[in-house]
Amino acid sequence: MKIDRKIDRKIKKYINNKKFLIGSCMLLVMVVLSLFAPLITGYGYDETFVGPALEPPSKDYWFGTDRLGRDMFTRVIYGTRISLISALTITSICFAIGVLLGLLAGYYGGVIDMFVMRVVDIFFSLPWVLIGLLVVVIRGPGLLSVVISLSLAYFPSFTRITRSVVLSVREQDFVIAARLTGESNANIIFRYILPNCFSALIVQASIIMSFAILGEAALSYLGYGIRPPEPSWGVLLQQSTNYMWDNSYLVILPGLFIVFTVLSFNFMGDGLRDLLDPRYKRAYE
Amino acid sequence: MIRYIVRRLFYGLITIWIISVVIFSIIHMLPGDPIQLMFGKTPNPERIAIVRSFYGLDKPVISQYGLWLANILRGNFGVSIVSGQLVTELVLPRISSTLLLTFAGLLFSICIAFPSGIAAAVHHNTWKDLSLTSISLILISIPEFWIGIVYMMVFSVWLGILPTSGYVSISESLVGFARIVFLPALTVASVQAAQTTRMVRTNILEIMRLDYITLMRSFGVKEKRLLNVHVFKNVLIPVLTQIGMQAGALMGGVIIIERVFTYPGLGLLMMRALQDRDYPVLQACIMVFALVYVVFNLIVDILYCVINPKIRY
Amino acid sequence: MSNTILEIKNLRTEFLMPNKRHLVAVRDSSLHVDAGEIVGIVGESGCGKSITAYSVLRIVPEPGRITAGEILFRGEDLLGKGPEELREIRGKEITLICQDPLSSLNPVYDIFWHFNEIFTAHGVQKSHAEKIEQIVGLLGTVGIVQPERKLHQYPHQFSGGMRQRVVIAMAMLLQPKLIIADEPTTALDVTTQRAIFDLLGGLRDKLGISMIVISHDLYLIAEQCDRMYVMYGGEIMESGRASDVFNHPLHPYSAGLMDSIPSLSFHQEHLNGIKGEFSSVFEENPKGCCFAGRCDRVGEECLLTRPEMREIEEGRFVRCLKA
Numbered sequence: 066m067k068i069d070r071k072i073d074r075k076i077k078k079y080i081n082n083k084k085f086l087i088g089s090c091m092l093l094v095m096v097v098l099s100l101f102a103p104l105i106t107g108y109g110y111d112e113t114f115v116g117p118a119l120e121p122p123s124k125d126y127w128f129g130t131d132r133l134g135r136d137m138f139t140r141v142i143y144g145t146r147i148s149l150i151s152a153l154t155i156t157s158i159c160f161a162i163g164v165l166l167g168l169l170a171g172y173y174g175g176v177i178d179m180f181v182m183r184v185v186d187i188f189f190s191l192p193w194v195l196i197g198l199l200v201v202v203i204r205g206p207g208l209l210s211v212v213i214s215l216s217l218a219y220f221p222s223f224t225r226i227t228r229s230v231v232l233s234v235r236e237q238d239f240v241i242a243a244r245l246t247g248e249s250n251a252n253i254i255f256r257y258i259l260p261n262c263f264s265a266l267i268v269q270a271s272i273i274m275s276f277a278i279l280g281e282a283a284l285s286y287l288g289y290g291i292r293p294p295e296p297s298w299g300v301l302l303q304q305s306t307n308y309m310w311d312n313s314y315l316v317i318l319p320g321l322f323i324v325f326t327v328l329s330f331n332f333m334g335d336g337l338r339d340l341l342d343p344r345y346k347r348a349y350e
Numbered sequence: 351m352i353r354y355i356v357r358r359l360f361y362g363l364i365t366i367w368i369i370s371v372v373i374f375s376i377i378h379m380l381p382g383d384p385i386q387l388m389f390g391k392t393p394n395p396e397r398i399a400i401v402r403s404f405y406g407l408d409k410p411v412i413s414q415y416g417l418w419l420a421n422i423l424r425g426n427f428g429v430s431i432v433s434g435q436l437v438t439e440l441v442l443p444r445i446s447s448t449l450l451l452t453f454a455g456l457l458f459s460i461c462i463a464f465p466s467g468i469a470a471a472v473h474h475n476t477w478k479d480l481s482l483t484s485i486s487l488i489l490i491s492i493p494e495f496w497i498g499i500v501y502m503m504v505f506s507v508w509l510g511i512l513p514t515s516g517y518v519s520i521s522e523s524l525v526g527f528a529r530i531v532f533l534p535a536l537t538v539a540s541v542q543a544a545q546t547t548r549m550v551r552t553n554i555l556e557i558m559r560l561d562y563i564t565l566m567r568s569f570g571v572k573e574k575r576l577l578n579v580h581v582f583k584n585v586l587i588p589v590l591t592q593i594g595m596q597a598g599a600l601m602g603g604v605i606i607i608e609r610v611f612t613y614p615g616l617g618l619l620m621m622r623a624l625q626d627r628d629y630p631v632l633q634a635c636i637m638v639f640a641l642v643y644v645v646f647n648l649i650v651d652i653l654y655c656v657i658n659p660k661i662r663y
Numbered sequence: 664m665s666n667t668i669l670e671i672k673n674l675r676t677e678f679l680m681p682n683k684r685h686l687v688a689v690r691d692s693s694l695h696v697d698a699g700e701i702v703g704i705v706g707e708s709g710c711g712k713s714i715t716a717y718s719v720l721r722i723v724p725e726p727g728r729i730t731a732g733e734i735l736f737r738g739e740d741l742l743g744k745g746p747e748e749l750r751e752i753r754g755k756e757i758t759l760i761c762q763d764p765l766s767s768l769n770p771v772y773d774i775f776w777h778f779n780e781i782f783t784a785h786g787v788q789k790s791h792a793e794k795i796e797q798i799v800g801l802l803g804t805v806g807i808v809q810p811e812r813k814l815h816q817y818p819h820q821f822s823g824g825m826r827q828r829v830v831i832a833m834a835m836l837l838q839p840k841l842i843i844a845d846e847p848t849t850a851l852d853v854t855t856q857r858a859i860f861d862l863l864g865g866l867r868d869k870l871g872i873s874m875i876v877i878s879h880d881l882y883l884i885a886e887q888c889d890r891m892y893v894m895y896g897g898e899i900m901e902s903g904r905a906s907d908v909f910n911h912p913l914h915p916y917s918a919g920l921m922d923s924i925p926s927l928s929f930h931q932e933h934l935n936g937i938k939g940e941f942s943s944v945f946e947e948n949p950k951g952c953c954f955a956g957r958c959d960r961v962g963e964e965c966l967l968t969r970p971e972m973r974e975i976e977e978g979r980f981v982r983c984l985k986a
Contacts, residue, residue: 186361187368189595190647194602194617195639198624202632203376279493283606286495287621302496309503316503320496327491335487474725559724561766566777568720569833570754571784580780583771659771659817 078340085336091329099145108136110143110296119312128318131304140296141319147297148326151211152277156270158216163223164266168254170224171231182228185221193218193280194287201289211290215280219273226269230262264341271334275327282323298323351655358651362644369640370422373633374415427634432626437634440619445638448615450520452604452642454531455538456593462543467550472577474555482547489544494603498537498610505533534611538603542596549592553585586657594650597643667735668841668873669719669757670695674732676711676718681726688714688727690897693972696841699871701864703888703905705881705920711897712877713762716843719875720759721749737840755785758834760844764827764851768818774829775814781836801832805862824855831862835872842866843875848883856880860887881924885909890978893917896953899972903979913981915958952984960985 079085098105116126118134128137170181188196197214204210234240235258243253284290285299293300298319305315409417421428427437470482489497505512512533518526557563558581566580567573605617612618620635622628655661676689689711696702704712717723719734721741734741736757741749761767768777778798782789789797795814802810805828818826827847834842844863848856864887867874878884884891888905893914901914912918951966952958958965962985970982 183364187365190365190598190643191369192598192600192602192605192639192643194605195598195636198620199372199376199636202624203379275491282493283495286493287606287609302499306499309499310507313503313507316496316499320493320500323493323496324488324491327493328488331487331491561761561763562769564717564722564724565759565761565767565830565833566769566780567722568753568759569781569784570750570752571780572750575780575784580769580772584769587771657771659773660819 082336082340084332085340088329088332088334088336091325092333095145095149095326095329098142099149102139102142102146105142106136106139108139110140111135111294112139119308119315121312122314122318129312129314131315132308137301137315137318140301141298141322144296144298144301144319145322145326147208147291147295148278148281148323151208151281151291152274155212155215155219155277155281156273158212159220159223159273160266160270162216163220164227164259164262166220167224167227167262168231168259171228172235172250172254172258178228181224185224188217189221189225191218194283197280197284197289206289206292208291208295211281211284214284215277218280219276222269222273223266226265227262230265231258234258234261264337268334268337268341271330271337275330275334278323278327278330351661354655354661355648355651358648362648366637366640366644370419370637371415373636374418377629377633378411422637427637428630430623430628430631432623432628432631437630440631441616441634441638444614444616444619445642447519447613448604448608448617449642450527451531451534451538451608451613451615452600454535455542455604456600458535458539459542459546462539463546464550466543467547468554468577470547470551471554471558479551483551486544486547489540490548492541494537494541495606495610497540498534498607501533501537502611530613534607534613537607537610538600541603542600545596546589546593549589550585553588554581557581557584583657587654590650590654590657594647594654597646597650601639601643666698668696668698668700668737669875670733670735671715671719672733672735674715674718674734675730676714676723677728677730679726679728688897689718692732692894692897692899694892694899694902696873696875698840698873699867700890701867701874701876701888703884703891704875704877704894705879705884705891706894707879707920710894712894713845714897715894716759716845716875716877719843720753720757722753722759751785754781754839755837756839757841757843758837758839760827760830760834760842760847762846762849764823764830767830768821768826770818773815773817777829777833778836781833785837787837798832798836801835802829804866805829805832805835806858807832823851824859827851827855827859828862831859831866835866835870838870839872841873841875843877845877846879847876848878848880856883863887881909881920893920898953898982899980900954900983901981907979913975913979914954914983915960915985916954919957952982 113133113135116130116134116136118130118132120126120130120134122129126136126138128141130136131140166181166185170178170185193215196218197211200210200214200217204213240253240257243257248257281290281297282299282302285292285297286303287299288303290299291297293304301319302316305312305319309316425438427441429435430437430440433440466482466486470479473479512529518530520527554577558577563576563580567576571580604615605620607613608615608617609621616635616638620632620639623631623635671692671694674689674692675687678686678688680686692711692715694702694704694715704715706712714723714727717727718729719736719741721729721744723729729742732742736752741752744752768774775795775798779794782794795811798814799810802813807813807825807828813821818829821829831847842863847863848859851859860883863874863876866872876884876888885905885908890903891905891908892899893901893908893912893916895916901908901912901917908917909921912921951968952961952970955961955965964984968984970984972980972982974980
């Protein structure tokens, strides 16, 4: 019973944080849309001439239709799938690589630290568009290029955060005690140090999710990412730009969808920071 | 202070050097022989061999790199494969237009961000704060290219007051240039300003709570002066760090925005070179971007030194 | 009562928390400071000492509010004053010395700037040379060697003790009537603590400035102060001549505090602490004594009736039903 109540209180705390609540509800909407896309719309994302071409939004075509008479709403919600899946992949890769390097650099220090941090600094400093461009030069456009380039661009933030937490935790009593009792390095790193990094990392992960969505859309828009006929948001907007004079809905509605999704992660990130970051907590307790 | 700056300069040089290695190896890893590409569809084996030895491509990789680097350091980036023009001739005029766009955007963003960040902090937890923070949260959630398109739609298509593309150089007509650069710069500024606003706001709130502000308040210093002098200079330090760290993102944004507005800067040139597989131009553009990035950070570091006495001494 | 500099009557300071709850940080507290007197306030952390000090200067941090009481400074109620009048009193009539000298100077400005800000704030018209002369003199008084060389150095170039001396010099710049020292030595090492306290005592003797010294160091308070107040849970529990309270505490809490001082003079098996933990949640209108939960003399009536301040003998007050 007591444990129940504790969990209950914890859930309540999260629900009481408005930003977190709004963000997760928004995200939930997007996830449902992308999971049940085939149930929500009757059209295929690449089905041409389901209606007249360049038809403004109506009861049948919520976001209107494009030049080839494809239903824009269908394309946009299938785009949600691509966007969320690629963002999740990128964030997971960044998380894995970044945290591992951060743990190594922070725990072992010395030459390893110096080497890792210089590499990280360089990737951190390179404009991500430039990284994307270089990857595209090597292996051409495509989903994999997007994943590789954005992973390279965004893993450094995880490394920096992990390293700074490790540095502050490494000399604390419980870690020293663990070392003295002969725990293996791997054990100390993963069981004693890593759990302390999580709250900062979770906040960062939600921020990187939003960056990854924006990055994928931008690279696809430039033609370096996902290629047509896949209905990535960037692709949709690239195609729509030509019609902005007479069919502005083709630009505005898909764009608002991106903003909505990214905003959900930013809300969650802000909320999580209020909930998890001790620096912000202190203000009220 | 000088030692600090020299160290930062050294790091910057290392960054440039590593980027040069990366570019060189990428170009070497590429499928297809650049020399054969140069000759197009009618390769002449003898002439290819001559050109090859002329570029030192028959030597080992390391000495090839040395040669390549030496050429670049001399400002010799070679000739565009597509147009046959000297790469430097293509790149140089673009540098100024990209720099103008970047700094106009940065200036805009600072002019927007500081007043709104300060306003949000001063009216902490009121509707003013709430609306400013909401606007900035929404702005950082907007893709740069989309906000650019929307601005274009509003100002050029609907209102018809600004051109959608084209270029007037600043020496031709200042007003014409300003009209061209306004929307791209506003786009750069929008996202940047949102981030900086948030930064300024949280830092003011944090510093306002610190002992040295309370102490000076207890000595009767006016609230306005506390904010504009005592807090402000301290806020500049983290905000400047942040602007320095965002330099990469800023430049990435500029590249995309140049494409959206077909603004003839380095980014557009670079993307066209990538499309045409014009490697000499591409590598020159990337090197210039790296250089701009390093110089930008050096300026930030110097400003940082000026503000922060802990580094100055 | 003409020589009373400051009189606080039934002060109540509350914090309106985001969850709409009121935390009462200072409740129904009265104290007074006479001219040339050093008054100590002791108590554990979170008991409302610092908030009392901030209340006097009306600089209670957000979301704090003074909701009841009077603060009479030389007979005038500070709570009725406008912001500009208050600002003129701060720094000129009443000054503050902060707890942590390491964070009480602005890191991006030099020492001279700090003093100059006070001059500017109070519209002092002086030539640059005069200002320098006065500041250098002051820095010398508070025991900084080669003050003219230190004038244009930055806070991070000073040690904690030195910074606290700078703050004390700042507090004395315009010859105030009252200095409030909020734990002036807590963040310093033991030898420096001593020196700072001696400095404050010396300043009082020389210049006749009244002081409120807030601390949890009972020894230093008992030694340097004329009178002292013991605070617990936002309330003043006991007051009287410092030596009396120290040697013969009447309130069980004060007694517990005195007992928990380690002594070197005889062999002690263990330290007598106070049982239990201080709960930091201040109820709006508590029933009974706020110390009842930890008191070893607690009786049934202590849980039902809130004790009032009673005068036991002349100048000796206690808030306890049992005393």
